[in-house]
Amino acid sequence: MKEWLHWPIAELAPRLRARELSPVEVTRAALERTADLEPRLNCYVTLMAEAALAAARSAEAEIARGQWRGPLHGVPFGIKDLFDVAGVPTTFGSPILKDYVPNRDAASVARLKAAGAVIMGKQLLHEWAFGITSNNPHFGPVRNPWNTDRIPGGSSGGTAASIAAGTTYAGLGSDTGGSIRIPAALCGVAGLKPTYDLVPRTGALPLAWSLDHVGPLARTVMDLAICMDALAAAPGTYTGALAGGPRTDLRIGVPREYFWDHLDPEVRSAVLAAIRHLEGLGCRVQEVSMPLLAHSQAILSPIISSEAAAWHEPWLKARPQDYGGEVLARLQMGALLPATAYLQAQRLRQQFRDEFAAALSGVDVLAVPTVPVPAPPVGATAVDVGGTTMEVRACINRLTCPANLAGFPAASVPCGLSGDGLPLGLQIIGRAGDDATVLQAAYTYEQTAGGRNLRPPV
Amino acid sequence: MKESLRLWAAALGLPMSEPQLEQAARNLETTLGNLARAAAGRDLWAAEPPLAYQPQAEEGRP
Numbered sequence: 001m002k003e004w005l006h007w008p009i010a011e012l013a014p015r016l017r018a019r020e021l022s023p024v025e026v027t028r029a030a031l032e033r034t035a036d037l038e039p040r041l042n043c044y045v046t047l048m049a050e051a052a053l054a055a056a057r058s059a060e061a062e063i064a065r066g067q068w069r070g071p072l073h074g075v076p077f078g079i080k081d082l083f084d085v086a087g088v089p090t091t092f093g094s095p096i097l098k099d100y101v102p103n104r105d106a107a108s109v110a111r112l113k114a115a116g117a118v119i120m121g122k123q124l125l126h127e128w129a130f131g132i133t134s135n136n137p138h139f140g141p142v143r144n145p146w147n148t149d150r151i152p153g154g155s156s157g158g159t160a161a162s163i164a165a166g167t168t169y170a171g172l173g174s175d176t177g178g179s180i181r182i183p184a185a186l187c188g189v190a191g192l193k194p195t196y197d198l199v200p201r202t203g204a205l206p207l208a209w210s211l212d213h214v215g216p217l218a219r220t221v222m223d224l225a226i227c228m229d230a231l232a233a234a235p236g237t238y239t240g241a242l243a244g245g246p247r248t249d250l251r252i253g254v255p256r257e258y259f260w261d262h263l264d265p266e267v268r269s270a271v272l273a274a275i276r277h278l279e280g281l282g283c284r285v286q287e288v289s290m291p292l293l294a295h296s297q298a299i300l301s302p303i304i305s306s307e308a309a310a311w312h313e314p315w316l317k318a319r320p321q322d323y324g325g326e327v328l329a330r331l332q333m334g335a336l337l338p339a340t341a342y343l344q345a346q347r348l349r350q351q352f353r354d355e356f357a358a359a360l361s362g363v364d365v366l367a368v369p370t371v372p373v374p375a376p377p378v379g380a381t382a383v384d385v386g387g388t389t390m391e392v393r394a395c396i397n398r399l400t401c402p403a404n405l406a407g408f409p410a411a412s413v414p415c416g417l418s419g420d421g422l423p424l425g426l427q428i429i430g431r432a433g434d435d436a437t438v439l440q441a442a443y444t445y446e447q448t449a450g451g452r453n454l455r456p457p458v
Numbered sequence: 459m460k461e462s463l464r465l466w467a468a469a470l471g472l473p474m475s476e477p478q479l480e481q482a483a484r485n486l487e488t489t490l491g492n493l494a495r496a497a498a499g500r501d502l503w504a505a506e507p508p509l510a511y512q513p514q515a516e517e518g519r520p
Contacts, residue, residue, distance in 0.1 A: 090520070100520040205520070295496030301489050317471045328478070333485040335472055336463055341493055348496055350505040 002029045005166040006455055008220040012169065013071035019063060023074025027056035027118050030076040034120070034167040037458060041143050041165055043158035045081045045091050047121040052076065055118045062116070070235070071226045073116030078159045078171035081122035082129055083109050083214075084203040092205050093127045093136050093155075096315055096322050106203025108172055108214050108231055115230035120168050123158030129174060129207045130308060130327045131155060132182050132396045133378075137324035141378045144187060145456035146422050150375035153183035153396065155207075160187040160217050164456050170218035170227055176207045177300060178371075178400025180215050181412040185370035185425025188414045188454040190442065191217040192224045193400075194435050196407030199231045208307035210346075211300070211404045221413060221443040228435065241436035246444035248282035250437075253363035258293035259399055262385045264373040270416040270424045271369040277449050278367065278441075288359040288366070292352045296402045297394065299352055302345040303405075305334030349405050356406040360431045365441045369399055370412040370425030399427065409435040413442040414454050423454060459483045 004012060004021065015021040031049050038044060059074035079085060082092045084102035091097050105113065113119065124142050126134050134142040134157025142157035144150040145165040152161040156173035160183030163171055173180040175193040184191030192215045199214040206212050216227035225238035232238070254275060260268065279285045292299075309316065309331050315323075316331055323331070360366065372395055376383045383392050403410035408429055415426035426445060430438035460483045467474045467482075474482065 097520055102520075292496070295492070298489075298492035298496040302493055305489070317473070320473055329481045329485065332467075332472065332474060332478060332482050333489065335470060336466055336482055336486060337489065341490060344497060344502055345493055347502040347505060348493075348500070351500065354505060 001033060001166065005029055005033060009071055009075055009169050009218065009223040009226050010220065012075060013073070016074045017063060017068045023056040023059040023063070023118060024053065026074065027052050027076050030120065030167050034162070037165050037167060040148055040458065041145060041161050042140050043123055043142060043162040043167065044121045045093070045124050045139060046088055048088060048119060052118050052120050059116055059118060069116035070230070072112065072230055075117055075170070076120045076168050077112060077117040078120055078123045078162050078168040079109060080125050080156050080159050080171065080173050082125060082174060082205045083172055085109055085119060085122065088122060090122065090205060092129065093125045093139060094322070095138050096319055102203070104203065107200040108204065111230050111233060112172065123162060123171065125157060126155035127324050127327045128308070128312070129155040129176065129179060130330060132178065132393055134158065134183070135378055143378065144375050145458040146188060146375070147420070148458070149377055150422065151186065151378050153186035153371070153375065155179040156183050156217060160184055160189055160191070163187070163189045163217055163219060165458050170216055170223055173215060173217050174204060174207070175213045175215060175404065176211045176304060177404050178397040180217055181370050181400050181410060181425070181427060182396055184217050184412040186375040186423060188423030188456065189217055189219055190221050190224050190411065190413050190446070191215070192228065192411045192435070192439065193403060193409065194228065194232070195409045195432050198435060206311055208304040210307060211304055213404065221411070221439055221446050224411065225439050238436060238439055241440055242443050246281070246447050247440050248444070250278070250283040250365065250441055250444065251363040252278055252283050252285045252441070253288040253359060253366045254285060255293060255359065255366060255368060256287050256289050257291065258296070259368040262372055262388055262390060262395065262398070263369060265386055266374065266418045267369050267372060267424050271426055274415045274426045274445055274449065275367050278445060281444065281448060286363060288363060290355050290359045292355050293402055295348070296352070296405060297398055299345050299348050300401045300405055302337055302341045303349065305330055306337055306342040309334030353406045356402070356408060357431070364430065364437050366429040367441070368427050368429065370427040371396055372399060374418040374420065374422035374424060403429050406432070408432050409438045411438050411442045413446050415445070415449070417454070459487065
């Protein structure tokens with residue numbers, strides 16, 4: 001395998017620009033590695049090999065003419081299969097949409113293409129993005145490159161697994177209850193759920209419109225910033241925010257409640273060590289309180305189920321047999337839920353958001369775990385969390401869904417490995433619109449703690 | 459609850475088997491119970507729901 005397949009974009013891009021490496025050479029190597037690993041990892045629904053090579057040749061020619069578009073130019077990039085790419089099926093992980101071929105790109109995909117990214121293909125996800133294992137009943141399970149018996153997390157499972165495995169440098173994901181940050185944490189890569197609507201949802205098939213966020217996954221925080229410069233159509237904004245290097249003046253809030261209740265001891269130890277590390281750099285750490293956190297999932301559940309059921313209604317009536325049992329049960333529950341429950345949950349959500357904003361008024365960011373446990377085995381329905389048995393889905397998204405309810409930006413950055421060699425994630429949450437500070441905090445940890453760009457054994 | 463759900467599902471045109479109705483009943487009971495506990499003691503009318511969170515016409519759809 002070529003060593004540069006595991007480089008961050010920030011290291012690859014100058015070599016592409018200087019023509020020391022060719023986009024065609026890099027894309028071809030990424031495709032060869034994909035062919036080698038795909039039988040074990042199952043990251044793709046549709047691999048776009050010919051289109052990727054054509055885009056790479058075009059990038060190579062442009063760079064040779066001195067028309068370098070920026071750090072994504074000629075870089076192999078993955079797309080979760082719920083974003084429209086013109087001329088390529090968008091399955092959303094379901095056979096119901098197997099014949100749906102959009103005729104235009106999602107807005108986010110168009111921005112990536114304009115930045116010169118080489119689209120490698122459409123990547124496998126949890127069925128309809130409504131779950132966190134990426135164990136898809138129609139396309140099979142995506143597997144974790146750190147241990148192929150483990151889940152990669154989800155719903156953006158194929159996207160995170162391919163970045164970790166060195167077959168793409170970054171990817172486009174969506175996050176409704178943690179679907180960017182969960183697979184980022186479990187696969188040992190970085191992920192950002194930006195502020196609600198910072199990246200447009202146009203051409204992204206929805207799970208639940210008031211909770212859906214579009215954002216990047218990548219190997220490093222700087223690479224997230226490179227992606228955000230393109231995705232938010234704000235050239236230089238996010239990379240510029242990191243140009244000053246690590247920040248040691250951050251005020252870091254640590255919630256007293258909820259985030260520490262049901263936690264694997266190794267996760268607790270790693271995240272507390274990360275917070276102590278930031279404190280040791282000079283950051284000020286203080287406790288904050290958010291009593292409604294305890295009800296995060298109770299508020300999220302009626303909203304996500306109702307909105308998803310509304311979107312799925314025609315197929316719930318006509319094609320229920322084409323759904324996996326787990327997702328169908330949640331959608332049917334959403335279809336039968338009283339409208340009053342949805343509305344009351346939205347009212348509670350506003351109070352939740354106000355409480356969250358108040359907690360963040362005296363600090364720059366919150367630092368908490370991303371996922372309570374390392375990656376569970378593929379097919380597991382329950383997981384042991386520090387001596388308590390929990391249902392896998394309820395456990396895995398409990399620490400990420402609060403930021404979806406609030407609509408606030410949240411990143412996950414690797415913070416070490418478990419004793420079994422599985423990645424663990426530190427989550428940084430910030431104020432609405434303050435995505436740059438979230439990236440700065442994650443970057444500060446990543447750059448000073450020495451654990452960046454983890455590499456799995458595959 | 460299951461009998462009510464059977465009528466409600468039929469009215470909506472949702473084909474659901476007995477096990478699916480039973481599952482839905484369990485899920486609804488849990489969801490509504492959790493929501494009631496979250497709302498207990500709170501004035502739900504103290505804050506307007508977030509009107510910015512509306513479906514977007516330009517969202518993806520097949």
